[in-house]
Amino acid sequence: MSTNKLVSIVMPTYNAAQFIKETIDSIISQTYENWELIVVDDCSTDETVSIINAYADDRIHLIKLSKNQGAAVARNTALKNVSGAYIAFLDSDDLWDKEKLSKQLTFMEENDYLFTSTDYAEIDESGEKTGTVVKSHPKLDYEGVLKYCPGNSTVMYNAQELGIFFIPDIKRRNDFVMWLQVIKKAKVVYGLPEALTYYRVREGSLSKDKKKLIKYQWKVYRDIEKLPVMKSVFLLFHKIYTVLKKK
Template identity: 45%
Template sequence: MLKVSIITPLYNAESFIAETIRSVLSQTMDEWEMIVVDDCSTDRSAEVVREVAAGDRRIRLVRLEHNVGPAVARNRAIELAKGRYIAFLDGDDMWSERKLERQIAFMKDRDIALSYTDYYRIEERSGRRIDLIRAPEKVDYRELLKQNVIGCLTAVYDTEKLGKVYMPEILKRQDFALWLKILKRVPFAYGLNEPLACYRVRSASVSSNKIRSSLYNWKLYREVEKLPWYEAAYYFGWYTFRSLRKYR
């Protein structure tokens, strides 16, 4: 079986997608496929993918007929995936060249179903490192509710242990919802303390609006996880406290 399927939703990232794909092409592990799902981009994103991936059959471009959002785009890629391991990399982020080699070895050695790693946050245009986000050694469902410590660009899960697990098709926080979904089935997700990815901080992203971002967390607690209001308030308090401490 093919080792890793890389899930890449794409929307108007023509300035960054070439660098993203090159970071995959440079991987020291070569048993992978990359499924790029273009969610009706209005720029040259799809054309750039074709240009950079020309001649490499491991990279597949799928174009959706309607703009449906990243959850549906990712789920379409998961549906098509043939690899044992499902990894996530958005169209503006990057991996270090040993990312797959190190993380798959980590998961095999410790018999892990879901893993994640440290990563750098970088500036949108210059690529300069802003800070390093450390991965806790492990996290369970209840602890993750307090704060999403799993960077989507670092996450990998094992379909041999879990089967294919799809993202809830919500507007935002779909990655957070997926990790919670998995952690209802396994006791822990485990972190590898090596910075193996770079997350591009884009000024236009929803996560840059902290108030609006926090409201999506509340909706996740109440509408997806179906927590009673008092439990949702408890975890929302933790989320707010940790966010303020992180960004002060």
């Protein structure tokens, strides 16, 4: 790879002690080494902070919020402290293939892509693959992202060209709101057709509560994106269909 640009990795976390060591290890194992990790802890009550502190070095930066404020605030706090030309996102219970950054950066640099995602494979709480692989779409514009949200831990964008994006304080679907902001400026998100991310499916996680996800999906369409009612209804039914189809 010709580039050696810094990649800032954004990771909000809350009570992730069970998984965060493995997640950070998957970053440290990257074949591409010019990265920084910005972890923002949202007042964890378990051993999350002490685990992160054990990794203290020049590339791993921990910011502790003074009170629990949710993932959107934690994500924005991390973004205020990034230094990289590229920004990648990794949830504190997901994992990366060791070549994730290298392959995705090459994909972006060789094609002059500003905004990309990858396929991801699902794993269970013990880290075993479930057999489900979610494919990225080869090319999505704003209308496409309204229907198909890229996997959070798969996304990377060129901040040097696009800038930094902040999101409103929404409890769920804040990653979706982020990608809708980025796509408006990038115009297209390109998918790298390789599963370079492992998404952990957890019982009791926010993303498992489908009814609340649907509620917040509607909130994004109407309150944040200001879409017409009929278009929002169409998109909501499309989302419900894709969720049921996945099952």
